Amino acid sequence: MKLWEQVLIALSVLAVGFLLIDPFMLERAKAMPPAARDFFRVITDIGRSNWMLIPTATIIGFAVLLRRNHIGFRNAAGYGLIIQAATFAFVSIGGAGLISSLCKNILGRARPKLYEELGHFDFTFFAFDADHASLPSGHSTSIFAFATVVAIFIPRARVFVYTIAAWVAFSRVLIGVHYFTDAALGAILGTVFPYIVRDRFAARRWLFEYAPGGGYRLRGLRTQAWLGWPAGVRASHDAAGAPSQEKSAKQG
Structure with a gap:
């Protein structure tokens, strides 16, 4: 298909999500039993980027330090591999999260808790306000970026990690802090960005190659x-x- 045809289809699907799926899912989320809501509040924190970025940054720092103190070609190559792998994960997850944060603050979509007052299609551009930072979901972006990194490294694990990512992203909708389209667009961003990073790494022959x-x-x-x-x-x-x-x- 031509580019304009792809854009037309994407915008049509997005419009259906905004107009039909978002209010329907919000209504279903409000009707959930309190016990189910509590369960999803527990698993939703898996999508926080801190537990992904802090360990990878720590690994990079330790590997750099150890490579300086363990002289030898094999040691240098081994630590270099660790640095490149951890850097790929850090850039993929952190970069996707940064783009998500910028987009949500620029777009300024009102969160579901303001639905009764503003509706589900209210945008206050450049709001830089937590109540107007719904699109896309940062948790969804981070967990799907993590899942994609794992799937690139270990293809056999992709069904498992993407299943977890999908439930974490969906939990953001079910606890009422994001609309369905927020989570879906976050998932798309989190999935696509690591492949862009992989391409840039391969162009420099860092960890990957063509x-x-x-x-x-x-x-x-x-x-x-x-x-x-x-x-x-x-x-x-x-x-x-x-x-x-x-x-x-x-x-x-």
Whole structure:
């Protein structure tokens, strides 16, 4: 399809979400039993970016420090691998979260708690107010960015991590702090951004590289072994993270 056709479809789907799905899901969320709401309040905090960014930043700092004190080619290569992997995770999750934060403050969509007063289509641009920072969901963005990073590193885990991410994102709707479209757009942003970062890393041959048959792959069998890839797994991945049908891990 042409670009304008894709944009038209995307805007149409978004309009349906705004006009129909958002008010319906808000009504369903308000009708939930208190026990169910309490449960989703517990799992929603998994989407906080702190527990993802602080450990990765700490790993980068320790690896840099240890590489300076452990002289030798193998040590330098090993610590370099750790630094690159942790940096990829940090940039992917933190970058997606930063974009989400900027967008929500610029767009200024009113949160569901203001629905009765303002409705679900109220935007106060550049509000920089927590009550007008609904679109997109930051939790949804962060957890889907984390899930995508894990799926890129360990493709076998993608169903598991994306299922968790979906429930965390959905919890933001069910506890009434975001509309459905807020969570959905956050999920899209969190999924897309790590692939953009991967492309930039591959262009510099940091952790990833362009595969001969197209797409991307992790650099080297040792990298795959460190990440727990089983023997014989395909090393080449297309832009969506799916295994290539032609290139084996031996080419890594």
